[in-house]
Amino acid sequence: MSRESTFSFTRWWGVVVKEFLQLKRDPVTFVMILIMPVMQLLLFGYAMNTDPKNLPTALIIGEQSQFTRRIEASLRNSDYFAITKTLDENTARHALAKGEVQFVVSIPVDFSRRLVRGERPAILIEADATDPMTIGGALSALQGIVESVAEKELTGALGHVRGTSEALSIQVHRMYNPEGLTHYNVVPGLMGVILALTTVMMTGLSITKERERGTMENLLALPVSPMEIMMGKIVPYIFIGHFQAGVIILLTRLLFRVPFVGNPFALYVATVLFIASNLMLGVTLSSFTKNQLQAMQLTMFYFLPNMMLSGFTFPFAGMPKWAQVIGNIFPLTHFNRSVRGVLLKGNDWGDLWPHLWPVALFCVVVMALSVLFFRRTLD
Amino acid sequence: MTTCQNTLAIDVQNLGKSFGSKKVVDNVSLTVERGEIYGFLGPNGSGKTTCIRLMCGLLTPDSGSGTCLGFNILRESTHIKRRIGYMTQKFSFWDDLTIRENLDFVARLFAIKGRKAAVDQTLEKLRLQDRANQLTGTLSGGWKQRLALAACMLHKPKLLLLDEPTSGVDPTARRDFWDELHSLAARGISVLVSTHYMDEAERCHKLAYIAYGKLMATGTAPEIIAAKGLHTVVVHGEHLQALSEKLDHTPEVEQTVMFGTSLHASGLDKDALLSTVTDIAGTGLYVEPVETSLEDVFVYMMHRSQNNLRLPQ
Numbered sequence: 095m096s097r098e099s100t101f102s103f104t105r106w107w108g109v110v111v112k113e114f115l116q117l118k119r120d121p122v123t124f125v126m127i128l129i130m131p132v133m134q135l136l137l138f139g140y141a142m143n144t145d146p147k148n149l150p151t152a153l154i155i156g157e158q159s160q161f162t163r164r165i166e167a168s169l170r171n172s173d174y175f176a177i178t179k180t181l182d183e184n185t186a187r188h189a190l191a192k193g194e195v196q197f198v199v200s201i202p203v204d205f206s207r208r209l210v211r212g213e214r215p216a217i218l219i220e221a222d223a224t225d226p227m228t229i230g231g232a233l234s235a236l237q238g239i240v241e242s243v244a245e246k247e248l249t250g251a252l253g254h255v256r257g258t259s260e261a262l263s264i265q266v267h268r269m270y271n272p273e274g275l276t277h278y279n280v281v282p283g284l285m286g287v288i289l290a291l292t293t294v295m296m297t298g299l300s301i302t303k304e305r306e307r308g309t310m311e312n313l314l315a316l317p318v319s320p321m322e323i324m325m326g327k328i329v330p331y332i333f334i335g336h337f338q339a340g341v342i343i344l345l346t347r348l349l350f351r352v353p354f355v356g357n358p359f360a361l362y363v364a365t366v367l368f369i370a371s372n373l374m375l376g377v378t379l380s381s382f383t384k385n386q387l388q389a390m391q392l393t394m395f396y397f398l399p400n401m402m403l404s405g406f407t408f409p410f411a412g413m414p415k416w417a418q419v420i421g422n423i424f425p426l427t428h429f430n431r432s433v434r435g436v437l438l439k440g441n442d443w444g445d446l447w448p449h450l451w452p453v454a455l456f457c458v459v460v461m462a463l464s465v466l467f468f469r470r471t472l473d
Numbered sequence: 474m475t476t477c478q479n480t481l482a483i484d485v486q487n488l489g490k491s492f493g494s495k496k497v498v499d500n501v502s503l504t505v506e507r508g509e510i511y512g513f514l515g516p517n518g519s520g521k522t523t524c525i526r527l528m529c530g531l532l533t534p535d536s537g538s539g540t541c542l543g544f545n546i547l548r549e550s551t552h553i554k555r556r557i558g559y560m561t562q563k564f565s566f567w568d569d570l571t572i573r574e575n576l577d578f579v580a581r582l583f584a585i586k587g588r589k590a591a592v593d594q595t596l597e598k599l600r601l602q603d604r605a606n607q608l609t610g611t612l613s614g615g616w617k618q619r620l621a622l623a624a625c626m627l628h629k630p631k632l633l634l635l636d637e638p639t640s641g642v643d644p645t646a647r648r649d650f651w652d653e654l655h656s657l658a659a660r661g662i663s664v665l666v667s668t669h670y671m672d673e674a675e676r677c678h679k680l681a682y683i684a685y686g687k688l689m690a691t692g693t694a695p696e697i698i699a700a701k702g703l704h705t706v707v708v709h710g711e712h713l714q715a716l717s718e719k720l721d722h723t724p725e726v727e728q729t730v731m732f733g734t735s736l737h738a739s740g741l742d743k744d745a746l747l748s749t750v751t752d753i754a755g756t757g758l759y760v761e762p763v764e765t766s767l768e769d770v771f772v773y774m775m776h777r778s779q780n781n782l783r784l785p786q
Binding site (some may be wrong): 378 | 526529530531532533551553554559561563564565566567568579582583
């Protein structure tokens with residue numbers, strides 16, 4: 095039997111030592127190995143909440159009475175609702191379309207009088223159902239609240255209707271997604287996720303490839319400016335991004351039958367901005383990577399919090415404040431809102447603007463950073 | 474800055490560059506005249522590549538200054554890049570582009586007028602018309618090197634910086650390559666070329682020898698040999714390895730270099746060297762004085778610089 099065929103601890107140890115040495119020489123991977131679990135734990139542990147509380151809610155109160163005051167107080171006391179403002183009907187609907195509030199609760203005029211008359215007045219609850227997961231818990235809580243208030247308040251003159259469930263009714267309108275279909279939420283969200291992953295990675299790789307193969311030295315010695323290199327590099331990927339976006343939109347319509355009720359041109363602008371932001375980011379990330387593997391790792395490192403904090407995986411409203419602040423930096427968060435807004439809610443320019451400018455700002459900042467970090471020399 | 478901007482292709486003073494705590498280029502001053510082939514020699518890791526990169530603006534020097542074709546290497550690297558041809562040590566054209574596509578790309582970056590004609594002309598000169606659409610990655614080492622030289626000549630540069638252009642290239646291709654360099658120099662193009670080959674060093678107009686980042690010697694080949702005052706004897710015979718080890722411990726012998734069936738021994742005192750080597754070699758071996766070669770001098774300088782560096786400071 096030859097000596098090579100038996101397991102040698104010396105040789106094995108040689109390999110172990112080599113691996114550790116190489117790991118040490120690759121600080122990007124090393125840092126990632128250390129930070130990844132901490133980040134995932136924090137995100138999953140604190141940011142993820144499938145039964146979100148403190149959902150922004152608008153109240154439309156048609157009359158001031160003992161009953162409506164109790165309803166309002168009970169809603170305020172509940173964890174589920176954060177009553178942001180009491181609005182008139184029009185502004186409330188707009189706030190719902192823009193995604194500023196998750197619920198609009200309206201108590202009609204003459205509610206108490208009709209209650210006494212036994213006319214079964216209705217409390218109307220309009221919910222933004224684009225993400226069914228977000229509103230599930232809150233909706234059932236809302237019904238419980240109204241019923242328990244009714245139970246307590248219907249005394250004296252109203253005593254005769256107490257206990258009868260017919261005294262009042264609660265009408266729930268699941269807006270934009272009446273059937274509560276989760277794929278209405280997931281499929282448009284995937285558009286951003288897929289675009290982000292591929293575009294960030296592709297540009298990152300294309301620049302890192304030059305460095306890895308040694309052609310960067312040649313490129314830098316040629317009379318071409320960093321801006322020319324970067325802008326030249328992202329153009330092909332802008333086309334690829336368009337192609338991907340087109341395919342995804344087509345599939346969401348044909349395969350998943352997701353509605354498309356908003357302004358297509360507004361969505362196009364949002365998409366172009368989003369692709370540009372990802373490509374610029376890919377260029378910037380590539381300034382910190384030596385080889386293609388690192389570029390892939392760094393992309394994943396950026397991508398993971400994106401998935402979790404953008405409202406794609408978990409309800410945005412359910413995240414703690416700090417996580418929302420971070421989430422609001424990512425273009426994916428805003429793009430998700432734009433896509434859902436246009437496809438499901440029929441958003442137009444006015445509704446989209448709050449989700450467009452943060453992406454544009456991100457683009458500008460990241461572009462400045464990429465120029466700053468681009469190594470004009472081999473130093 | 475300098476008064477002789479018109480005649481000097483490269484004029485750098487006191488260049489210094491460190492990576493971390495390691496001084497890679499230490500106080501290097503160099504002048505290359507127009508139409509001159511300037512050889513850049515030194516052991517691996519001596520700072521040749523770094524020096525070349527400093528001159529064409531690919532690296533920023535920590536200290537020192539200078540001009541390349543009259544342009545400041547610190548501030549005007551854009552102008553320098555447009556006028557020089559730089560051939561990297563490792564083949565750095567795009568393997569996944571065809572030969573024509575590579576040339577086209579370079580021609581576009583230099584904004585060459587009549588790009589197509591220029592590329593066709595280059596392909597014709599390289600005798601690569603038939604393989605113009607072949608992927609560059611599939612070329613052999615010699616062809617890659619010829620392509621690289623042609624690509625950095627496309628824009629008709631006034632100065633060529635060539636970093637070990639002939640490493641891994643067969644002797645015939647090397648000879649052709651050097652013939653080409655000389656015809657370029659005859660047309661007034663300056664060439665700074667780094668190499669490990671002694672025969673190539675001897676074909677340069679002027680030489681610089683660098684070791685551990687320091688310039689050890691500059692001048693023509695005979696000047697460098699003469700300056701060191703080294704005398705050499707050659708021993709022919711067998712079992713020279715044992716003799717070489719003995720001679721290394723003799724104060725009269727500065728160094729020995731083995732060449733298969735002969736041994737070069739060099740020392741500073743011609744007579745003492747000859748008598749010592751003859752004594753130790755004894756009978757059966759044939760000892761005769763020879764002219765000190767460039768290689769002997771370079772090996773000598775390399776050992777000297779190593780020893781100097783080992784001294785505690």
